[in-house]
Amino acid sequence: MTDAFRCGFVALIGKPNTGKSTLMNALIGEKLSITAPRPQTTRHQILGIRTTEHCQCIFVDTPGLHRDQKKAINRYMNRAASSVIDDVDVVCVLLDPRRIDNEDRAVLERLPAHDRVLLILNKIDTLPKQALLPVIQKLAELAPDREIIPVSALKRDNLDHLVEEIEKRLPIGVPQFPDDQLTDRPMRFIVAEIVREKLFRRLTQELPYALTVSVDHYQQDKDLLRISATIWVERKSQKGIIIGKGGQQLKQIGSEARADIERLAGQKVFLQLWVKVREGWSDDEQSLTAFGYTDQ
């Protein structure tokens, strides 16, 4: 019985910026899902597949659950996060021990009653040990009977224990994906996300939320991968900010993105970036569909 192969889906959910994507990347050992210090970085569901001799864990990274439902894109992101809860075998809820608040409570209230829910207190490296205990106690009062697992995704602390707790809750079954497959998303998708990550990390205030990235050409040319991508913004003034003085900023973003794409693809990459305006795209259902924001 203990030797039987296990396979199942594991959702990573929680408030924005709690470290869901960082945790998934740490568990897979590749940077598949983009991360940034600001909230609402992840917009789409993305699978990260971890296959070992005895288990296949299929992680589902989701956009952070948040209350702002003003625009169509925010509604899309909340749908992508909450629709997954009932479709998976294990639900991992990520919490930041420094700030457990009403938004977290709202997430905790949405959880199914079964015991395949794990509360993951991430970022424990940010607190001294003696400050952690009261947080665990508070969380235990807030969500009695739930398993609480303290980890640091960034420092890879206690991840083996986390994996054990997840695996024993997965059903016995055959693998759903080949053992060398790491994600369900094509390389083109990940390329667009990498470009978006660089923009997210570099730009301030509201601008990261006003843009999206599409990959227009993706062509293998002997030993060079040729990629052309467009950064879409909502207003003309935003275009200038992204390009920067003498095109310097766009150049920098391009070279940072290219380095990451080369690492992932294991080959030389030629990356061309364009910036274009599509007014109001983030609140327009048709534009969202055109840019790949479609429910799965």
Ligand SMILES: Nc1nc2c(ncn2[C@@H]2O[C@H](COP(=O)(O)OP(=O)(O)OP(=O)(O)O)[C@@H](O)[C@H]2O)c(=O)[nH]1
């Ligand atoms: N100190 C510390 N920082 C972490 C840890 N895990 C994640 N972070 C940082 O927290 C920030 C947010 O991480 P993400 O993985 O993008 O968070 P997310 O939950 O996916 O965010 P959204 O996609 O916006 O919902 C990044 O700056 C990470 O480097 C951790 O264990 N310790």
Ligand SMILES: [Mg+2]
């Ligand atoms: Mg994320």
